[in-house]
Amino acid sequence: MNSIVDSRTPSAVAEAERYTAHNYHPLPVVIAEADGCWVTDIDGRRYLDFLSGYSALNFGHRHPALIAAAHAQLDKLTLTSRAFIHDQFAEFCQRLAELTGQDLVLPMNTGAEAVETAIKVARKWGYQVKGVPDGQAKIIVAADNFHGRTTTIISFSTDEDARADFGPYTPGFEIVPYGDLEALAEAVDDYTVAVLLEPIQGEAGVLVPPDGYLSGVRALCSQRNVLFLADEIQSGLARTGRTFAVDHEDVKPDMHIMGKALGGGIVPVSAVAASREVLGVLQPGQHGSTFGGNPLACAVGIEVVKLLETGEFQKRSADLGALLHEQLRALMGRGVTAVRGRGLWAGVDIDPAVMTGRQASEKLMARGMLAKDTHGTTIRLAPPLVIEEDEISWAVRQLAEVIGAA
């Protein structure tokens, strides 16, 4: 390891700042390599990754099966566009349809594109199947949501940083409080085509809705002929101890929206999955993406679904998540004011009298642990699901020492 004096990090951080838009405020660490739960910076320092690329790295950095699939595919075929069919496409879509219990799959690239796809499909379903008058479709969303960064998606954000100065905004959305079934029921009218929700709100600070909320939303949507669109981009694919966060309430949404870990931390892969009645409204020319469902993405995606089919990662997240939450709860009242989450996913509120979330993240970084703050006082913990028990205990000990609870 290099000493601080010959550290290459400060100049590398300055260079990165100099040549990029400042739309992020990263921790001052420059990562060069990674394996499993650990990353190494350009000075040779190692860190335990407790962010996992916002859950894009659920299977860890460079999982051998995923890397092997990517390598093999790179040597055969990488892109065709959807103008032609390639030999990885059918298997990926079939496996993902089976994993979600849906009929059809539409692959895209980023999470925001998958959400845009869901919005377009729900509107078209509203006009063509439900019979909503043209141009009147309404989609209900929750306060404090995070669904991505496109102009339409930020139109229904309640986060001023995400929204301000990016208008004019896309109409057709109504915002209700998250977790409030009554407010949602009141908002539904004859023009409502969909309810779009995160089953657990990640960016808002890992907010878990009250028990019965998701099943209540399901029942309400069924009664009122409204689609339940579940944004599982961050909460899905084993992160919470089940394949999808809606599974905790045995809920099947009308559409699963997936991203992040679907690309195994290698390529951007997102998708929506729904019934034939819903996704079948799309006809040639009405939606698409040059890179969506490309051979490399599908080859990696197939291996991701195979890993999920084993159930191993869901079990690890459930078992090790119980340990993580138990250890975090022991810090309550000792610099921590709240702990939320499910599985290997936690939002930890730091007592503002002790320090900010950013300060905690910086101090953790200095001790070799990478986590990221959100909304001032919260830090999010979401390690790769391949993490081991002793690594979790080590990480919680670092947090305890940083906030003076040890």
Ligand SMILES: Cc1ncc(COP(=O)(O)O)c(C=O)c1O
């Ligand atoms: C719930 C949720 N939806 C959508 C997105 C957007 O995904 P992407 O950044 O890949 O566009 C995110 C990203 O954090 C997310 O957490």
